[in-house]
Amino acid sequence: MKKLFTTFLLLSLLILVTSCNSSPSSSNKGVHKIIVGTGTQFPNICFIDDNGRLTGYDIEVVRAIDKLLPDYEFEFKTMEFSNLLLSLETNKIDMIAHNMAINEERKKKFLFNQETYNYSPLYVTVDKNRNDIQSLKDLEGKKVIVGATSNAAVYLNKYNQKHNDKLTIIYAGQGADDATTQLKTGRADATLATPFAVDFSNQALSFQQKVVGDIVINSKVYFMFNKSDQQLAKEVDKAIAKLKKDGTLTKLSEKWLGEDYTVEEQ
Template sequence: MKKIRVMLLLTMLTVIGGCNDTVSTKADKDNQRVKKVVVGTGTQFPNICFIDKNGKLTGYDVEVVRAIDKLLPEYEFEFKTMEFSNLLLSLETKKIDMIAHNMAVNEERKKKFLFNDETYNYSPLYITVNKHTNDIASIHDLDGKKVIVGATSNAAVFLEKYNKQNGKKIEIIYAGQGADDANTQLKTGRADATLATPFAVDFNNKAIDAQQKVVGDIIINSKVYFLFNKEETDLQAKTDQAIRKLKADGTLKKLSKQWLGDDYSVEN
């Protein structure tokens, strides 16, 4: 009888131990299925990715990524902020897995990186000048003028190509920080123009009295995408699925109106 009791006890311990192993293994597998995605973004792009008055990282691109995160439980998205000029190098060296910073397609980027297929924003760039400037109304009026843009930005790529094809008549200068940023240089007259979106101009005028205005027609109406490392095809596909859902349920439209003042999730 005593031998039977011992046998039953050993059997029960084995079963309990087996159950614990099963639970532990399941938990480990669940943890393994959640993949961290480090998203590179900035803090200086009004209404796109910036630090608000409460010190919170927010803006349209940031909130779209957060909405995507909710739809993709297999991924955990984590933001890493940096200067715009460092984003592409950080992606290339795999310090980040993805860029969310109003990125448009160009050939140089396509050679090295992977764009998703589903655009989540249209970013119309206009010539932007000091509100007191009256002699600039089109790109042809930029001949002999200083135009400030962010290095490696889509505006910079466009102007560099335009300059090359049109006798290099525009003096392109690249924005820095503090007194060398585009807002300060436009306001003080050190630069004559930049390329910017209406929502960025509105934000700058309200937030820092930038004294800017847009003039003329749209120079570039860029489709905006996320940017990934070449091997991140699964993440790219899942991101596209999430964007399509966010379009269908009206989330993108709502976020665009909230942060950009209009529905830029569709082409205007």
């Protein structure tokens, strides 16, 4: 009798464990928190608004993706742009949302998703009162300021390799060393910027800039991940495809960037 009772008890426990393991709630391993590295200094892309809230096109796209992926929770971590790649490499963040374009150096270390969510046309940008610069060639012998690890910096360094270092490239910092201040004081002759960034700056500051000439680089923009996060990148791609189809991306681009930059400008 005792042996029969023991057998019955073991069978009951086995059934209980099996039923628990097969239930939807327990098979769900829980929500995965994704730390998204971004910045606060990129006008209309990722910045702090007048109410102290982190917002901008990239931020709101991630928030829209978050709503479509219930198995993930996206949390922002802000930092200097120059720290983003190292933070991703050392697993302090899981993803970068900062108008990132593909280049060979980045591809060696990191993973990009497949669906572009933006195009970022960069133009030569100068003091609004300057008329002697209309193209990249006009900058030969002059100073161009860009972010140290930006795609613009990669492009200009390649330009210098082909043209005997005719450009003097300097790198932007914060405060008195940022691109706008350097242009205003004349310590730099030009930078590379998007029309929407220039428009935002012109609305906020008395110092006025303008874009000139043709597009220098029209980069496709993606999110960045560690190479081990293939599944996350695929899920983000599915979400972006839905946001394109239902018009959300276009609406966000028109709101934050002034026009639809989700399609390639010719």
